[in-house]
Amino acid sequence: xxxxxxxxxxxxxxxxxxxxxxxxxxxxxxxxxxxxxxxxxxxxxxxxxxxxxxxxxxxxxxxxxxxxxxxxxxxxxxxxxxxxxxxxxxxxxxxxxxxxxxxxxxxxxxxxxxxxxxxxxxxxxxxxxxxxxxxxxxxxxxxxxxxxxxxxxxxxxxxxxxxxxxxxxxxxxxxxxxxxxxxxxxxxxxxxxxxxxxxxxxxxxxxxxxxxxxxxxxxxxxxxxxxxxxxxxxxxxxxxxxxxxxxxxxxxxxxxxxxxxxxxxxxxxxxxxxxxxxxxxxxxxxxxxxxxxx
Numbered sequence: 535x536x537x538x539x540x541x542x543x544x545x546x547x548x549x550x551x552x553x554x555x556x557x558x559x560x561x562x563x564x565x566x567x568x569x570x571x572x573x574x575x576x577x578x579x580x581x582x583x584x585x586x587x588x589x590x591x592x593x594x595x596x597x598x599x600x601x602x603x604x605x606x607x608x609x610x611x612x613x614x615x616x617x618x619x620x621x622x623x624x625x626x627x628x629x630x631x632x633x634x635x636x637x638x639x640x641x642x643x644x645x646x647x648x649x650x651x652x653x654x655x656x657x658x659x660x661x662x663x664x665x666x667x668x669x670x671x672x673x674x675x676x677x678x679x680x681x682x683x684x685x686x687x688x689x690x691x692x693x694x695x696x697x698x699x700x701x702x703x704x705x706x707x708x709x710x711x712x713x714x715x716x717x718x719x720x721x722x723x724x725x726x727x728x729x730x731x732x733x734x735x736x737x738x739x740x741x742x743x744x745x746x747x748x749x750x751x752x753x754x755x756x757x758x759x760x761x762x763x764x765x766x767x768x769x770x771x772x773x774x775x776x777x778x779x780x781x782x783x784x785x786x787x788x789x790x791x792x793x794x795x796x797x798x799x800x801x802x803x804x805x806x807x808x809x810x811x812x813x814x815x816x817x818x819x820x821x822x823x824x825x826x827x828x
Contacts, residue, residue: 590680
């Protein structure tokens with residue numbers, strides 16, 4: 535007997551807006567036992583990789599012009615609470631922090647949950663972004679009022695709100711006013727996920743309010759920042775790659791080779807025919823690999 539669906543996905547916005555603009559969904563995880571604080575403390579103890587956590591009162595913009603400094607949360611050296619990971623979770627209501635537990639599907643229970651959710655949305659995502667690969671699940675735990683600075687993710691993304699509320703501002707990463715050519719090139723060269731923020735970007739942004747049972751799709755490379763509500767927040771993030779993200783990364787990699795060879799290639803998206811020729815090898819490779827696996 536199949537498990538009851540955990541996500542409510544409207545076919546129309548999925549087909550029209552997936553990986554183009556944010557849209558909200560609904561889910562049934564708000565009372566799931568895997569997202570209680572005691573279970574999350576247990577999970578944090580079992581993870582064998584560093585947990586990302588920082589104070590919740592840092593400014594939205596974390597990008598400066600310091601030469602040679604990567605634009606990552608870690609390299610930025612943001613202050614964190616003087617507590618262990620487990621203590622931070624246990625005291626999250628008062629310790630003014632936000633935390634990301636990465637790749638929680640290494641735990642069998644969370645892996646099973648991620649697998650069920652993927653199977654629920656795969657049929658809708660594959661027609662627009664085929665080749666789902668390297669899925670990952672993260673859990674975000676935030677103190678009341680905590681702010682997560684402006685940053686972007688390469689992957690496709692669903693964020694499901696489990697407990698508490700938050701406001702998200704998701705900028706249109708396809709606009710040069712939000713991410714210019716140099717910023718995207720820097721990102722794909724591995725120089726970090728933090729993006730430059732200023733208030734004028736709000737006119738190019740979607741503003742999304744999340745409550746328990748709400749979720750939102752964040753398109754690939756759409757920078758966003760988060761303002762937590764007046765209570766503790768817990769969110770479940772699902773990210774994955776596809777032929778679309780692999781093609782984009784490959785285009786930036788090929789362009790970098792051409793630039794180093796003295797050429798001035800067109801930016802991805804400027805010349806569709808050129809993009810198609812440059813990306814043909816990775817497109818064929820991914821299709822062949824899928825055929826072999828099947």
